[in-house]
Amino acid sequence: MRAYYFDNAPGDQRLLHDSGTPVPADALRSLGVLSWHIPVDADDNYIQAIDQIARERDYKNRDTINITKEGLGDAYEAKLKMFFEEHMHEDEEIRYILDGSGFFDVREHPVDSWVRIHVEQGDLVVLPAGIYHRFTLDEKNIIKAMRLFKDEPKWTPLNRGSATDENPIRHDYLASVAAH
Structure with a gap:
């Protein structure tokens, strides 16, 4: 996993958009973003490491999502646009990346800059509740990820706006x- 400031240049969201300024792991942690690298192996030994983190963080459920042009068909572009809306x-x-790669962009508070996190196979990333973020694939146009959940699986994006700014989870x- 590699993190850096997004360059804000126009162009395809799937490009690197690397400003050349890296963001160190401790800066990500100060935003509440956690990460691990757990290599995916053919013997599924990585499952034990994922299970341990799930127990420690009280994740009770999981599923797998595949995002590909072939898999999503006509909905592909619309889904990518939806994932890339700030929410x-x-x-x-x-998310634990089983295959492929992509980008999570998170808002750095209080300056509101975008930090781009490039995730690849074996990366596990935790974005805290209430952080503004977005997601896109990179130029490989494929990602397979395990999604973990504290309770029943749900994925409800709340797009950024005045009502979301007042959400108690955002305030928390x-x-x-x-506090950092």
Whole structure:
């Protein structure tokens, strides 16, 4: 996993958009973003490591999502646009990359800059509830990810706006960032 500031240049969202300024792991942690690298292996030994993290963080459910042009067909472009809209969730967003690669962009508070996180096979990333973020594939146009959930699987994006800014989960997130 590699993190850096998004360059804000126009162009395809699936390009690197690397400003050349890296973001260190401790800066991500100060935003509440956690990460691990757990290599995917043919013997499925990685499952034990994922299970351990799931127990420690109280994740009770999981599923797998495949995002490909072939798999999504006509809905592919619309789905990518939806994932790339700035939003937050009222629950953590947990993804373990089984194959392929993509980008999670998170808003750095309080400056509102985009931090781009390039995730690849074996990366596990946890975005805290209340953080504004977005997702896109990279130029490989494929990602297979395990999604983990604290409770029943749900994925409800709340697009950024005045109502979302007033959401109690957003306020809790901002308080946690201010405490760092």
